[in-house]
Amino acid sequence: MRRNSLFLTLFLSFLVSVLLMGLLTMGLTLVMAHQGILRTGREDLLAEAVRVRGMALIEVFEAEGYRGVGRSIQKDPVQDGFFIHLFDGDGNPITQDPMSARLADSIVDRLARGETFFRIGPVVLSARRVSTERGSYILAGAVPVPPPWHFLGRNPVEFWLRLAGLIATAGVVCFLLARHIIGPVLALNKAALAVTEGDLAVRVGEPILRRGDEIGELGRSFDRMTRHVAELLEAQERLLRDVSHELRSPLARLNVALALARKKADGSLGGPLDRIEREAENLNAMIGRLLSLSRLEADLGPLRTEREDMTALVMAVVDDAHFEASHHGKGVRFIGEDVPLWLECNGELVKSAVENVVRNALRYTAEGTDVDVELFAPLRGHDGVGIRVADRGPGVPDEELENLFRPFYRLEGARDRQSGGVGLGLTIARRAVGLHGGTIRALNRDGGGLTVEVFLPRPGGERAGASGRTV
Template identity: 30%
Template sequence: MPTGRDSLRDEMERGADRGGDRLGEATGLAADLLTLRPPRSWPRRMLPRSLLGRSLLIILLPLVLLQVISTWIFYDRHYDTITRRLSQYLAGDVGAVVQMIREADDANQLQDVYEFAWRRLWLRVRLLDTDTLSQPSRPWIPSILDKKLTDALAERLDLPFVIDTHSLPRDVWIEVDLGNKILYVLVPRERLFSETSYIFIMWMVGTSIILAVVALLFMRNQVKPIRRLAQVSEMFGKGVDVSDFKPEGATEVRQASIAFLRMRERIRRQIEQRTTMLAGVSHDLRTPLTRMKLELALLGEGGEVEALKHDVTQMERMIEGYLAFARGEGTEQPRPLDLGDLLRQVAEQARREGASVDLHIEERLPAVLRREAMRRCLANLINNAQRYGGQVTVTAGRRREGIEILVDDDGPGIPPEQREEVFKPFFRLERSRNPETGGTGLGLTIARDVVRSHGGDLTLDQAPAGGLRARIWLPQ
């Protein structure tokens, strides 16, 4: 028949099971919601990920579109019209020179035509003693000038001709077949180009560059307070206190910063209140336990007395485990330390308690950590490996821009489908609820909580020897 003490203990354990199950279900649901992210479509994958990049895209994309539209209108209307008219004027002048050369009777009149063409029309002309037109090379992409000048000469001349607009850097040459001779005409490019084209392009490109630089500098100053807020939030989540943080930036960013400061103060008050309450609970619980141990010592020896002493010892362990989980080492401040030295101390302590620990540290591992919290995390993992395996192997080194610690054992391991379940509070693979065989179900929970509070993660995998491998990754 169960005694009152047994009934009370069973009721406490069932309550812990129900609380752990609810917390585990909530944790699992939160993890499922985080993993259920819709796939990113290709337009979203092409967008910048940072706020600065997206803000610049919002500012510069309309500017670029405006410049493209303006350029298209300019070249389609203004440049096309100007080029067509200048080509028509030149074609008219070439046609007039051809007519005057045909009417010239002697060499003197022909020389007068040459001088008139240069002084009045800016055309250098001469007759070539050949009857074959040249074959100029053609560009890969014909320009607007080629098309407009060809059309204008075809309208004004009834003779074969060729043009070349790209071979000479400052001039354009034209050849006209006069029958027995070839008229060679050299035209300065200024007659066919308008300076407004270059001015427009330089103005457009220059103003775009200036606006882009101004937008970049302005947006960098606007994004800087957001990055600062993110850094302070990350440091606060890792337990590092940042006292010099002040709200700055735009109104919305200041509101978010003020909300963060208020939240930080509320969390601090809650931690202080919880620590004070837990200290009182710990004192109130340990006082009757101490009286019970004293009274049991006065009762002498006996089977029932030994059973009661065993129960009192178990209650002390359970209370220490529950209080350690609720306390969470939240008040300890991170300090620079050598993680290799801490591993050696934890391994030596485990060896003194009878564990067989093989430690391999590849190099010096400086880090900023909460020393006692990390000691508790490593001790939990090594003790857990020693409890279920005979040989424990600990390896530490730098991996993936951080520090990786592997704790391997040669025990039975954990099935893959239960490797995440064991991180839930009060979850135990051994269902007897006997602390001597399975602990309180909080060791791995506390270990992962400590690692994640430092910005890292703790995962489980199969060890090379067939047992369990606990992998700790800490950022640098």
């Protein structure tokens, strides 16, 4: 809808501009012509015609009188839209016709003011005084002023046909021009949308790159940008993989050295050695998360899915987490119906996402409190499964909620200093959920604490089994 609106707006803008310019030019031309302004050379031509035909008519009058003038005019009253009027020296009409009678006084007045070329009503006249041996005369040649549509047609029908042709031609030209401009813009927009969806291999195409205008330069800049971004991301992923693998070897040697040290050490070194072991375990867990994140970011091939019972999957995560949390005075409880809830998904990735969210909540929830894990089906119109994990910890400032899903992001407050987290769990969860086309968000819980909501959409085509529900 937005693309069509842009094209239509540009097309109509071009069309209206062309038509306005055409109509303005046409109107000025018609007005100038109608007012007799564009008359270069008309005075001389009309004056010469008046002289030639007028002198011939005077000769007829002097030889044959009024009857001869009448017969001459009857034989050729009008030639090429030109009509001759003959008066005596006092302005009395010799060409006895209604028009001569109406023009007589005006012509005498104009000649008295020294005007020889003028307009009276619907005609333009060229007048002059002529003297012969037998008397003086006034000659006036009249040319009718054409109607406004004369320059575009002989009649109103022809005028409107030509105007319609002008509009149609302008419409075709403006359509092609608008498409010439909008086509590359739509291609760039499509490429930009592909980049936002993670396709950094997209390119704008040769037709745009060959253009020599600003759109072509924009296309070339876009391709350079996507190549640079792809290289940076590839370098980042390669660095994470290389560092994670390289750290495994010295960590393994550290564990062996730690075991040997325990055998040779006395009881006074138990505390420091326990601290070294805990830090080694934390380092090992962090390396594992880095490798998991690298595999998810690589996104190799299509996602392998199968029909999973989300109730059983989430409850298994809750049971394992509660067993570990009970040793630290905390708990995890499941909220929801204990009936199968089926969804087509990758069970391993979904379980990893839920585990990371639950372990993140356990890290921050207060001692003696429980982390609530709720499984629910969203409202109608949102087919899928929702998972809500709520802790009772210190919460997070609202402006920092979105940053929680960034890798290695740590808050400045006591929340991170006390937890010792490295900021990878929620990043892994977001990537796993994103591979399913789902969403994950964090919000502060009423009464204190943080809530993380996960939504996994239904791919489609599932039907309820005999023993449970399908969403």
